[in-house]
Amino acid sequence: MKRIYLDHAATTPVDPSVLRAMKPFFSDRFANPSSFHSAGLDAKRAVTESRKRIADVLHAHEDEIIFCSGGTESDNLAIQGVVRAKRQTPNAKCHLITSAIEHPAVLEPLKRLAKNREIDLTILPVDAYGLVSAKDVVKAIKETTVLVSIMYANNEIGTIQPIQEIGREILAWRKKRDTKYPLFHTDACQAAGVLDLDVEKLHADLLTFNGSKLYGPKGIGVLFVKRTVKLEPVMYGGGQERGLRSGTENVPGIVGLAQALEVAEEKKEKEYTRLLKLRDHLTIGLLKIPKSRLNGHPCKRLPNNVNISFMDMEGEAAVLYLDAKGIQVSTGSACASAKLDASHVIRAIGMSYEAAHGSIRFSLGRSTTMADIDHVIRVVPGVVKKLRHMSPVKVEMKYFKEEDEIKKNGRLKK
Amino acid sequence: MPDVKARDGKQSWFYSDEVKDHFFHPRNFMEDEASYGDACLGMVGSPACGDVMKIWIKVDPASERITDLKWQTFGCASAIASTSMMSVIVLENGGMTLEEARRIKPQDIMERLGGLPMRKVHCSVLGDKALRAAINDYYRKAGRNDLIEVEQGRIIDRDLKVTDHDIEEAVLDGARTIEEVQEKTKVGTGDPSCIPEVEQLIRFYREKHFGKDE
Numbered sequence: 272m273k274r275i276y277l278d279h280a281a282t283t284p285v286d287p288s289v290l291r292a293m294k295p296f297f298s299d300r301f302a303n304p305s306s307f308h309s310a311g312l313d314a315k316r317a318v319t320e321s322r323k324r325i326a327d328v329l330h331a332h333e334d335e336i337i338f339c340s341g342g343t344e345s346d347n348l349a350i351q352g353v354v355r356a357k358r359q360t361p362n363a364k365c366h367l368i369t370s371a372i373e374h375p376a377v378l379e380p381l382k383r384l385a386k387n388r389e390i391d392l393t394i395l396p397v398d399a400y401g402l403v404s405a406k407d408v409v410k411a412i413k414e415t416t417v418l419v420s421i422m423y424a425n426n427e428i429g430t431i432q433p434i435q436e437i438g439r440e441i442l443a444w445r446k447k448r449d450t451k452y453p454l455f456h457t458d459a460c461q462a463a464g465v466l467d468l469d470v471e472k473l474h475a476d477l478l479t480f481n482g483s484k485l486y487g488p489k490g491i492g493v494l495f496v497k498r499t500v501k502l503e504p505v506m507y508g509g510g511q512e513r514g515l516r517s518g519t520e521n522v523p524g525i526v527g528l529a530q531a532l533e534v535a536e537e538k539k540e541k542e543y544t545r546l547l548k549l550r551d552h553l554t555i556g557l558l559k560i561p562k563s564r565l566n567g568h569p570c571k572r573l574p575n576n577v578n579i580s581f582m583d584m585e586g587e588a589a590v591l592y593l594d595a596k597g598i599q600v601s602t603g604s605a606c607a608s609a610k611l612d613a614s615h616v617i618r619a620i621g622m623s624y625e626a627a628h629g630s631i632r633f634s635l636g637r638s639t640t641m642a643d644i645d646h647v648i649r650v651v652p653g654v655v656k657k658l659r660h661m662s663p664v665k666v667e668m669k670y671f672k673e674e675d676e677i678k679k680n681g682r683l684k685k
Numbered sequence: 686m687p688d689v690k691a692r693d694g695k696q697s698w699f700y701s702d703e704v705k706d707h708f709f710h711p712r713n714f715m716e717d718e719a720s721y722g723d724a725c726l727g728m729v730g731s732p733a734c735g736d737v738m739k740i741w742i743k744v745d746p747a748s749e750r751i752t753d754l755k756w757q758t759f760g761c762a763s764a765i766a767s768t769s770m771m772s773v774i775v776l777e778n779g780g781m782t783l784e785e786a787r788r789i790k791p792q793d794i795m796e797r798l799g800g801l802p803m804r805k806v807h808c809s810v811l812g813d814k815a816l817r818a819a820i821n822d823y824y825r826k827a828g829r830n831d832l833i834e835v836e837q838g839r840i841i842d843r844d845l846k847v848t849d850h851d852i853e854e855a856v857l858d859g860a861r862t863i864e865e866v867q868e869k870t871k872v873g874t875g876d877p878s879c880i881p882e883v884e885q886l887i888r889f890y891r892e893k894h895f896g897k898d899e
Contacts, residue, residue, distance in 0.1 A: 585735065587761040588708070595709065613735065624875075625732040628759075661714050661765060663739035663757035664732050 272597045275643045279484070279575060279636035280426050280461060281601055285527070286486040292530040293488065296523040304520050305509065314522050321529035328532055329478070329495055330469045337494045337512045338525050342460040343376040345479035345494035346420075348505050348516065349456045350380050353418045353477075354390055355503035357452075364415040366391040368453070370403045371619040372430075373422050377458055378615075381420070391415070400568035401430035401620050405437045412444055416453040423462035427616040427632060428567030429576025431466065432457075438474025454500055460484050464535030465543065465573060476500050482524065486637065487531025491524030542637065546574035549635055549644050551681030553577050556648030557633075558678045560655055562666065566617055566630055569676075569683040575635040580617070580626040582666045584658035589631055592654045598647055601632045625666050700762060701799035707766035712773055715741060715755035724753070725826060727818030729811050731844040731875040736760035738768055738815040742775075744823050750780040756815075763801050764811070767794050771812040783820050787834065789813045810870060814846050841882055844875040849886055856890040863887065 276284075296317065302310035304318050319333070326333045339345045350367070357363050367390050369381055378394075385392040393411045397403055403421055412419070419441055424431045434457050441455045456477035459468060463480035470478055477500060481492035496502055496515065508517030554565060554577050562582040581589070586602030593600055602614075613627030622630075633647070676683055700708070715721065721741045730737040736759065743753035754775050758768045771794050775781050781789075791810045795801050817834070824832040838850030847870050855869040863884050866872060873880040 583759065585760050585764075588765060591708065591762050623732075624735075628732060628735050660716070661711060661757055662737075662759040663728065664737050664759040666732075 273646075274597045274599065275646060276599045276638065277633045277635060277643075277647065278599050278601050279639075280429075280573075280632060280634035282483045282489065283486045283636055284638070285488055286531060286534055288534060289487055289527045289530045293523040293527040296526055300522075304522060305511065314520075317522060318520050318525050321525045324529040325493060325532055328468055328536055330471050331495055332498060334513060335495055335497060337496050337515050338520060338528075339492045339494055339516050340490055340521070341483065341492040342374070342458065342479055342481040343492075344516075345481065345492045346374070346376040346456075346458055347380050348494050348502070349477040349479060349496075350377065350418065350420060351384070351505050352502035352515070353454055353456075353500070354384060355505075356501040357417045358389070359503065364391070365389065365417045366393070366413050366415040368393045368395060368408060368411050368416060368419040370395045370397055370421050370432075372397050372401055372425055372427075372616045373420065374426055374458055374460070377420050377422065397430075397619055399621050400571070401425055401428050401566075401616065402568060402571070403432050403437070405433055405440045408437050409440045409444060412441070412453060418452075418454050418456060420456040420458070423457045423459040423466060424573050425567070425616060426461050427614060427630075428578045428620070429461075429573035429634075430568045431462070431571045431573065434473050434475070442474045451499065451501075461573060464532065464539065465575070470495055470497070482528040482531055485528070485531045485535055488524050488527040491521055491528045493528065538637075543574050546635055546639075549639055549641060550574055550577055552641065553633060553635070553644045553647065554579075554681035555678065556644070557651060558681075560652050563655075564622075564626065565677055566620065566622065566626075572682075575639075577633040577635075578630060579633075580622065580630040581655045581659075582625055582629055583662050583664045584655060585628050585662075586631055588658050589629075589654055592658065593650065596650050596654070598650060601634070602630060623666075625664065699802045700766075701801075703770075703797070703799040704763060704766040704801065707769040707798070708762045711765055711769040713755055713769065713776065714772075715739075715757050721755060724755070725819050725822040727815045727820070727822055729815040729818060729846055730759075732759060735874070736764045736811055736871070738764070738811045740768075740812075740815040740819045742816070742819045742823065744783065745780075746827070749783045751775055751783065751786055752780050754816075756812075763798075766798060767791075767801075768812045768815075770794050770798050771816065773797075775816070783823065787817055787820055789816065810851075811845070818846075841886070842872045842876060842879045845871055847872040852883060852886045853890045856887060857894060861887070861891065 300313055302314045304311060304315035322333045322336045325336050339348060354365050357365050367381060369377060371394050381392055384390045395403055395407050395411060408419060421432055421437055423434050438455050441453060454476040457475050459478050459480045464485045476497045478495040483489040502515055504515050506517050511517050511520060557563060557579050564580045566578040566580055590600055590602050613624050614630060617627035617630050724741040724743050726741055728739045739757045741755045742751050745752050754772045756768045756772055758765050775786055791813055821833045838848035840846055840848050851870050852866060855866045860866040860869050866887055867874055872883050
């Protein structure tokens with residue numbers, strides 16, 4: 272049976288050229304970049320060169336690229352690092368701002384800090400499409416605000432945030448009051464390789480991305496830290512990465528990530544157009560199923576993300592039925608995670624529990640073809656029908672009106 | 686049916702073969718509601734908490750045996766498999782008597798399923814409740830109100846019909862926090878307004894059974 276992998280938002284396969292670039296650094300050029308001999312120097316050069324390649328894509332300085340173990344660590348370093356640095360001043364108050372649909376790697380450290388009364392936290396709501404408004408961000412800023420963290424693109428529903436606008440507003444706020452705070456962090460894990468990562472344009476002070484969503488290796492991530500940002504490390508040790516992230520550098524991972532980012536940048540434009548066509552085709556095809564609804568923004572969304580709620584059935588059951596038919600997708604719903612709650616993202620965009628429990632995410636990638644999409648469009652209706660057949664829940668149609676234009680075009684033109 | 690197997694040959698799925706079998710090939714689910722209009726009906730759960738179960742039974746009045754049982758479930762794989770397995774248990778060997786059926790426990794269903802992953806245990810606790818509600822409906826229709834059994838204890842969560850007794854059982858079973866009690870009972874996941882009361886009950890039963898110093 273052919274297997275169709277539509278879970279690229281969870282992780283991507285490693286690109287062959289990335290694997291090739293990494294291979295020598297396991298057993299051949301394996302030395303520790305901190306060693307003073309020629310082998311160490313060779314490894315160090317590989318790290319330095321990779322750092323430069325990444326900095327070039329971000330329009331950043333080399334010393335602004337900090338390598339970490341992945342997106343979660345980068346997000347934690349950004350958040351905890353800023354708070355720790357600020358709290359070195361006695362009696363310093365810290366207020367942070369984030370959105371309701373952030374990844375747990377941002378929300379959980381923030382909630383923990385708030386619970387420990389180390390920070391005040393504002394969690395901004397999003398609109399029905401999952402958009403954060405730049406105006407809301409500015410309104411929430413206080414004298415004590417040290418950091419605003421808003422994700423670039425959402426992992427579940429694919430909504431792309433107005434990061435440039437938010438960054439510009441925050442910068443203006445700072446300039447007006449001649450202060451260094453609040454800093455602006457964005458989690459760009461889903462955006463890397465798809466959207467513009469130019470940190471100057473985005474006015475980002477801190478930016479996270481990782482290898483595993485970028486056709487690079489797992490276990491490697493980057494935190495861009497602007498030179499002017501004061502950060503206190505979360506881990507202490509040998510003082511690697513400007514003292515911000517101690518620990519022997521993951522040289523193969525670093526080399527792989529640089530290669531992966533470059534390949535993604537090369538392919539970006541063509542791949543964007545290709546994916547968009549596939550995405551819209553899939554959206555149109557799936558919305559023909561009665562009582563279905565597209566979650567997320569009808570046009571400001573990642574080109575590889577289709578998230579649809581099918582009423583009257585439960586997502587996990589559908590994922591398992593689809594898997595048995597060779598189609599691998601994800602759900603953000605209750606049973607997929609260890610929690611009992613329905614997806615916090617789908618709930619935050621104002622959807623009912625019924626819709627949240629029946630949401631399925633199809634995330635396309637480089638290997639996805641039009642034939643795959645057609646196959647999925649053929650298989651999904653049967654699975655949905657079977658599960659609905661078994662279900663006693665019958666939500667009334669009036670609760671999820673969908674615009675005809677989305678049903679026809681897969682998105683809105685605007 | 687293709688399967689997902691790990692390289693070492695061990696199963697990499699969360700679910701036992703029995704669960705998968707009942708999930709992919711559910712037994713006795715309701716296909717033709719129209720012809721069950723006169724059957725006795727029980728329903729429990731709400732979409733908010735992720736599981737809803739509805740059970741129809743037909744009873745032979747002479748022997749008081751359940752001769753037919755049909756169900757519908759909105760829920761994850763374990764919820765579907767649990768209801769399906771329960772229908773098999775009730776109907777096998779000529780059908781259980783109403784008294785026997787009333788005594789079915791979630792543990793009986795789980796045992797026959799070859800176990801469920803810990804975090805899925807809560808999915809199996811609703812089927813038996815829906816069945817008891819259907820049995821009550823039979824007695825109500827038969828005009829024998831004296832035989833209607835209300836859920837043991839006081840109902841704390843109206844949506845899920847979780848009682849104080851259920852919470853006590855969960856605490857005795859090792860649950861110590863609201864999250865752990867929810868894992869076992871789902872209490873408050875549909876209608877969170879009962880959570881403060883549940884938290885009080887957890888404290889009460891912890892002290893009752895394990896002392897203040899635990």
